[in-house]
Amino acid sequence: MDSAAIVASDLVKRFGDVPALDGIDFFVPPGTVFGLLGPNGAGKTTTVRILTTIIRPDAGEARVLGHDVVTEAGAVRNVIGLAGQYAAVDENLTGAENLRMVGKLTHLPRALIRERSVELLERFELTAAANRPVKTYSGGMRRRLDLAASLVHRPQVLFLDEPTTGLDPRSRNELWNVIEDLVADGTTVLLTTQYLEEADRLADYLAVVDHGRIIAKGTPAGMKAGLGSTVIEIGMPGEGSALLALQALAPLGVQPPTVDGTTVKLTVADGGSALLAALRALDAEGITPTGVTLREPSLDDVFLSLTGHAAAEASAA
Amino acid sequence: MRSLTTRRGASRSAPDGDAGPKSPAAPPAAPPKNSRPHLKERLYWGASDIWAVTQRNLIAYTRIPEAMVFSSIQPIMFVLLFRYVFGGAVSTPGFRYVDFIMPGIFVQTVCFGAVTTGIGLAEDLGKGLIERFRSLPMARSAVLAGRTTADLCRNVFVVLLMTVVGVAVGFRSGTGFFSFMAGVFLLLAFAYALSWGFAVIGLAARNAETAQAMAFPLLFPLTFASSAFVPVASMPGWLQAFARNQPVSIVIDACRHLMVGGHGSPLAAMAWTLGMLAVLVPLAVRKYRRTA
Numbered sequence: 001m002d003s004a005a006i007v008a009s010d011l012v013k014r015f016g017d018v019p020a021l022d023g024i025d026f027f028v029p030p031g032t033v034f035g036l037l038g039p040n041g042a043g044k045t046t047t048v049r050i051l052t053t054i055i056r057p058d059a060g061e062a063r064v065l066g067h068d069v070v071t072e073a074g075a076v077r078n079v080i081g082l083a084g085q086y087a088a089v090d091e092n093l094t095g096a097e098n099l100r101m102v103g104k105l106t107h108l109p110r111a112l113i114r115e116r117s118v119e120l121l122e123r124f125e126l127t128a129a130a131n132r133p134v135k136t137y138s139g140g141m142r143r144r145l146d147l148a149a150s151l152v153h154r155p156q157v158l159f160l161d162e163p164t165t166g167l168d169p170r171s172r173n174e175l176w177n178v179i180e181d182l183v184a185d186g187t188t189v190l191l192t193t194q195y196l197e198e199a200d201r202l203a204d205y206l207a208v209v210d211h212g213r214i215i216a217k218g219t220p221a222g223m224k225a226g227l228g229s230t231v232i233e234i235g236m237p238g239e240g241s242a243l244l245a246l247q248a249l250a251p252l253g254v255q256p257p258t259v260d261g262t263t264v265k266l267t268v269a270d271g272g273s274a275l276l277a278a279l280r281a282l283d284a285e286g287i288t289p290t291g292v293t294l295r296e297p298s299l300d301d302v303f304l305s306l307t308g309h310a311a312a313e314a315s316a317a
Numbered sequence: 318m319r320s321l322t323t324r325r326g327a328s329r330s331a332p333d334g335d336a337g338p339k340s341p342a343a344p345p346a347a348p349p350k351n352s353r354p355h356l357k358e359r360l361y362w363g364a365s366d367i368w369a370v371t372q373r374n375l376i377a378y379t380r381i382p383e384a385m386v387f388s389s390i391q392p393i394m395f396v397l398l399f400r401y402v403f404g405g406a407v408s409t410p411g412f413r414y415v416d417f418i419m420p421g422i423f424v425q426t427v428c429f430g431a432v433t434t435g436i437g438l439a440e441d442l443g444k445g446l447i448e449r450f451r452s453l454p455m456a457r458s459a460v461l462a463g464r465t466t467a468d469l470c471r472n473v474f475v476v477l478l479m480t481v482v483g484v485a486v487g488f489r490s491g492t493g494f495f496s497f498m499a500g501v502f503l504l505l506a507f508a509y510a511l512s513w514g515f516a517v518i519g520l521a522a523r524n525a526e527t528a529q530a531m532a533f534p535l536l537f538p539l540t541f542a543s544s545a546f547v548p549v550a551s552m553p554g555w556l557q558a559f560a561r562n563q564p565v566s567i568v569i570d571a572c573r574h575l576m577v578g579g580h581g582s583p584l585a586a587m588a589w590t591l592g593m594l595a596v597l598v599p600l601a602v603r604k605y606r607r608t609a
Contacts, residue, residue, distance in 0.1 A: 090377070092376065093377070104366075
């Protein structure tokens, strides 16, 4: 256990009568990226808040680089950084002022604060906007500044709570590149996300969370192997032909195909050749599809295959 | 479509829920900082944290100059309103009306200024800034202390501005410079204590509008059913009992005593201020610790 960057043992947290965490266990080796994947209200943010000493667990124990998050909270705060979906930067300050404030509050020497601010603004492509108040920033710029602010004191363990939720695809990609650079430097990262694609791209190891519990653990590759790598959705002209197609397509998928109204969903390992095979099979039955969609599996697909129900949104965040 | 193999995943050891990997990457270096610093060091960093938060809030004031201008215009309007509109109708035995109301308007203005503390904290809470502060190795008390200190600085500025306006419309302190300054000190100290009360309200309200809505019903009776604008003796008997003994009146009377003369007890006003600090500071700190 000494070698772990983060250990969570049987964490329990309730808000009033609502159990937010119901026994969360995991282990993150140093220098790796651990992804907590789940829908809103699954307990991801609560887990991060406990690990970053913002709230205390009702039961269970957690350690960051060997420090207990309750009894040695001060030591934990010295080695962690937190960036999140709420982009917690001061709108009235400029980008540079925000970074300097965090530098002062993490007790760095003055010269070092100046040096790091300049370096981080450069790295996150905010140098041109450095002296503008943050309220003039775009959503993507705010997230980058938020991430930069969490790095001023060079934390060894970084917590990213839904770092790209609400961002447009381009900003999301930019942020992913930045996170990958950080990991290459040896930072341990715990990341929460609702997007399977994000977890797949960034995480070495994943835990899927639902209703305050971890319902599956594994590598993204392992999860996808069980799940299939591509989802083919085929629209049928009617419900009768959809049922017929269900039988014709059964041998092709990683899992049995499912039908929803007139749409048949097939999960396959190899998108291209499976699509050809599927169309041939349908043609042989004399069925002409009304539409075909190829996509990557979503969080919903993961949930469906793990729990049999879709990723329902719970009320507690 | 994108390839679905992970680029790094395969080369890394996958963790296991119960037993860790046997040969992880290089272990992290020990944290450089001592987790239990000495008292002297803690005091130094505590003061440094409070200053950093104060600075941040003061910068924010300069970034929204229009808010500063409008919040200064209101007390100036009050001075002009009472000096020229209502002043002729109110009789204040022993005082020229302008001398009577200025201490009252000073105290009223700094009391309303103290609401800013609650509004600011509620905003920080809503925007997630407090979450960030909580994850930093800074002194826990610095968020509240920095906020109230910045609002104190703002009140100093407002009092200075109002003194100038007051003098321009005929206000004269007949008690001497030091006595006047003692009055200013007293009303600023009272507003500072009140700031901690509004900190509690702001943390409970969690958003600026609610904080403001909660503060006003509290402040209106305290500032208007007081000795600020009319002599308490002119009110109905049942109201006099409240208006004479409530803390805002006691502070107004004390400031009036120090600034222009008349009856008032600076000691009683100081006792209220210290008493409020003794109750409200621990209450606000407790609320801050528990607000998640």
